[in-house]
Amino acid sequence: MEVEKPWxxxxxxxxxxxxxxxxxxxxxxxxxxxxxxxxxxDNTVIQINEQYVFRFPRRPIAVTLIQVENQLLPSIAxxxxxxxxxxxxxxxxxSVYPYPFTGYKMVKGYLPVEESVENKIISAKRFADFLKxxxxxxxxxxxxxxxxxxxxxxxxxxxxxxxxxxxVSTLLKLGYSEQAYxxxxxxxxxxxxxxxxxxxxxxxxxxxxxxxxxxxxxxxxIIDWGDVHIGNPAIDFSFLYSYFPKEARQVFFGNYGDIDxxxxxxxxxxxxxxxVTLLVYGIDRQDEQLIAITSTGLKFAIEE
Numbered sequence: 526m527e528v529e530k531p532w533x534x535x536x537x538x539x540x541x542x543x544x545x546x547x548x549x550x551x552x553x554x555x556x557x558x559x560x561x562x563x564x565x566x567d568n569t570v571i572q573i574n575e576q577y578v579f580r581f582p583r584r585p586i587a588v589t590l591i592q593v594e595n596q597l598l599p600s601i602a603x604x605x606x607x608x609x610x611x612x613x614x615x616x617x618x619x620s621v622y623p624y625p626f627t628g629y630k631m632v633k634g635y636l637p638v639e640e641s642v643e644n645k646i647i648s649a650k651r652f653a654d655f656l657k658x659x660x661x662x663x664x665x666x667x668x669x670x671x672x673x674x675x676x677x678x679x680x681x682x683x684x685x686x687x688x689x690x691x692x693v694s695t696l697l698k699l700g701y702s703e704q705a706y707x708x709x710x711x712x713x714x715x716x717x718x719x720x721x722x723x724x725x726x727x728x729x730x731x732x733x734x735x736x737x738x739x740x741x742x743x744x745x746x747i748i749d750w751g752d753v754h755i756g757n758p759a760i761d762f763s764f765l766y767s768y769f770p771k772e773a774r775q776v777f778f779g780n781y782g783d784i785d786x787x788x789x790x791x792x793x794x795x796x797x798x799x800x801v802t803l804l805v806y807g808i809d810r811q812d813e814q815l816i817a818i819t820s821t822g823l824k825f826a827i828e829e
Contacts, residue, residue: 536583538569538571542621543569543571544556544559545621546621546626547573547579547616549619550614554614556574558572558573562578565583565734568583568749569581577614578631579629580626580627581622582625587624591625591626591627592625594627594750595615596670596672597667597750599612600670601662604658605658605659607651607747609632611629612628612629614629633746634738636733636738637818638818641742645768645769646772646773646776648743648769649769649774649777649780650776650777652764652765653779654780659726659728660727660761661725662726668755672754674756676754677752679754680756680794682718686712689708692801693709693801696804696805699805707823708823711797715794716790718794722756722757725758727754727755727756728750728761729752729760730749730751731763732763733767733818734815735747735749759784759788759791762789762792763795763799765796767799769825770825796826797823800823803819807819
């Protein structure tokens, strides 16, 4: 069966090409070690000397996203209770590679795996403090730094639900019926969402591949700010429902404050949408760890 794969690159960047570009444009960097950290849907990520991380757009849409990062992040780095990337090298398009690219001071940490409830409770406190700071950032100042309103219908339920159900059908065909039926049952019971849309500066893409834990297994950093925009905070709360069990969520709201039922439903929807997308991706890449953590996340997002 042919599965649609939006994560495939329109412009792949090899390790050799990345090294060539960095040497050409940033000769001041002494290249002792270069490794590929990963490939996201939009960027190829390269690590230099365990000191810097370079992101190379893999498709045209990622160019606009990385340019917004370049304007915003230097102004806010160091102001949050969790580490965020700070851009320090700004690569230009050339005959060798058609897109701009960016090098950041490396945010150190590890991608999430299954952690204890105790660690997740500590992480929930940190996450609440981080979002309180982010969501209270002056919107007008963010706009002056180039941040735009959401133009990609990230929280448009009718638009995203169609795409979600296509992925659920894919899960069924691939043999992941438990996860697929759990999602279908959830949406059969879901009432139409009539959601007030408060406006804040939001990260826009917080999920299990865009957060880092420290050596103790506690949340330490938030990376990949390409989807940052002016929008509904529900999009950031989605990570609360995709990674944290009930006990940790209670701690989060104790620090952040309560949200209304409509925003909670919207956050759950976004959580399920992203988890199913990542699950299909994990299956395609035969990434058993990603399959396991997204399957657990779906249980968290669906539970009341």
